[in-house]
Amino acid sequence: MNAMSTGTDMAAGQASAIASVALRSDRFRLEREGDWQRLEAIVTRMEKGRLRSLSDEDLLALPGLYRTVASSLSIARETSLDAATLAYLEALVQRAWFVVYGPRSSLWGWLRGFLGGGWSAAVRAMWVDVLVALAVMVAGTLVGWLLVAHDTEWYSALVSPEMAGSRVPGATREALHATLFGQSGRSGMSVFAASLFSNNAQVCILSFALGFALGVPTLLLLVQNTALLGAMLWLYSGKGLLLDFTGWLAIHGTTELFAILLAGAAGLHIGRSMAFPGRRSVLVAAAEAGRRAATVMTGVVLMLILAALLEGFARQLVDHTFGRLAIGGFMLALWCAYFFAFRGNHPRIGKRGRKA
Incomplete structure (x- = not known):
C-alpha cells in the first residue's frame, strides 16, 4: 500500500x-x-x-x-x-x-562589383601613394644599375646565386642569349623564373604587411627588389641583349611589377594615413586606409596568379622578342586603362563618406 x-x-x-x-x-x-x-x-x-x-x-x-x-x-x-x-x-x-550582420551579396555579386569598379576605385583613391611607389621603384632600378656598373661585386650582393644561375658578370653573350631563347620545348618554368616569381610575391606581401611602420620598410623593400632588376638589366645591356631581356621580362613582368607597385602603394597608404591622420584619430585613419588597401591587395593576388600563368606558359610558347613585347605591352595598356580610365558602376565616395 x-x-x-x-x-x-x-x-x-x-x-x-x-x-x-x-x-x-x-x-x-x-x-x-x-x-x-x-x-x-x-x-x-x-x-x-x-x-x-x-x-x-x-x-x-x-x-x-x-x-x-x-x-x-x-x-x-x-x-x-x-x-x-x-x-x-x-x-x-x-x-x-x-x-x-551577414554578407549583403553573393560571391558573384561581390566579384562583379569588385571587378566592375571597386578595385580600380580603390587604386585611384591612393594615387599619391602609387606615384611615390613608382618613383621609388624607378630610383631603385637606377641605383642597382649604377652600383653594379661601378663595382661588379655588387651583383652577387643584389642577386642570389640560386636566382642568378648562369646569369653572372663575365658570362658570354651566347650563354646569356641561351637563357632567353630556345626554351619553348621545356615544360614549366625555369629555376630563375620560379625564384623571381617567389621573390616578387614575398615583396608584395611584406610591402603591404609592413606598411604600418609608417611605410619605411615598404620603401626599403621596393628599392631592394628593383635594384635587383637594375643589376639584371645592366648585365644584359653589356652584351647587347637589353631589348631581348626586356621582352623576356615584359611578357609577365608588366603584370608582376604592376602588382608590386600596387602592393607597395597599399603599404605606403596605411603608413601615410597613420603618420598624417588629419582631423581623424590614428585608429580611424588606419582603419579606413586598411579597408581600401585590403581591396587593392585582393586584386594584387589575382594579378600575381595571372603573372604566374603568363610566366609559366605564354613566355615558353612565344620565343621571339617582338611577340613578347607585344604581349607585355598589351597587358600594361590593359592595366593602365582599367585602373585610370575605367570607372565602371562603382559609386564614388564623397568627403563626408556618403555615396555620391
Missing part, C-alpha cells in the same frame, strides 16, 4: 513539475511573443527581397529586436524552457543574424 502511495505521489510530482515548466514557458512566450513575431515578419520580408515594403520604423527597430530575441534565447537556455520554444528562438536568431 505504501509503495503504491509513493508511486502515486511521484507521478503527481512529475505532473506538477511538467505543468509548472509549461506554465513558465507559456508566460515567457506571452510576455515576449510580440517582439518575436515582429522580428520574424521583418526577417521574412528581407529574405524574400521585399525590402521596400518595410517601413523606416521597422528598419530602425531591427537591431534592437535582434538583441531582444537573442537575450530571450539566452534566458530560455538558462531556465530550461520547452524544446519547441528553444528551437524556434534558435532558428529565428540565426536567420536574423544573417540579415543584420
Whole structure:
C-alpha cells in the first residue's frame, strides 16, 4: 500500500513539475511573443527581397529586436524552457543574424562589383601613394644599375646565386642569349623564373604587411627588389641583349611589377594615413586606409596568379622578342586603362563618406 502511495505521489510530482515548466514557458512566450513575431515578419520580408515594403520604423527597430530575441534565447537556455520554444528562438536568431550582420551579396555579386569598379576605385583613391611607389621603384632600378656598373661585386650582393644561375658578370653573350631563347620545348618554368616569381610575391606581401611602420620598410623593400632588376638589366645591356631581356621580362613582368607597385602603394597608404591622420584619430585613419588597401591587395593576388600563368606558359610558347613585347605591352595598356580610365558602376565616395 505504501509503495503504491509513493508511486502515486511521484507521478503527481512529475505532473506538477511538467505543468509548472509549461506554465513558465507559456508566460515567457506571452510576455515576449510580440517582439518575436515582429522580428520574424521583418526577417521574412528581407529574405524574400521585399525590402521596400518595410517601413523606416521597422528598419530602425531591427537591431534592437535582434538583441531582444537573442537575450530571450539566452534566458530560455538558462531556465530550461520547452524544446519547441528553444528551437524556434534558435532558428529565428540565426536567420536574423544573417540579415543584420551577414554578407549583403553573393560571391558573384561581390566579384562583379569588385571587378566592375571597386578595385580600380580603390587604386585611384591612393594615387599619391602609387606615384611615390613608382618613383621609388624607378630610383631603385637606377641605383642597382649604377652600383653594379661601378663595382661588379655588387651583383652577387643584389642577386642570389640560386636566382642568378648562369646569369653572372663575365658570362658570354651566347650563354646569356641561351637563357632567353630556345626554351619553348621545356615544360614549366625555369629555376630563375620560379625564384623571381617567389621573390616578387614575398615583396608584395611584406610591402603591404609592413606598411604600418609608417611605410619605411615598404620603401626599403621596393628599392631592394628593383635594384635587383637594375643589376639584371645592366648585365644584359653589356652584351647587347637589353631589348631581348626586356621582352623576356615584359611578357609577365608588366603584370608582376604592376602588382608590386600596387602592393607597395597599399603599404605606403596605411603608413601615410597613420603618420598624417588629419582631423581623424590614428585608429580611424588606419582603419579606413586598411579597408581600401585590403581591396587593392585582393586584386594584387589575382594579378600575381595571372603573372604566374603568363610566366609559366605564354613566355615558353612565344620565343621571339617582338611577340613578347607585344604581349607585355598589351597587358600594361590593359592595366593602365582599367585602373585610370575605367570607372565602371562603382559609386564614388564623397568627403563626408556618403555615396555620391
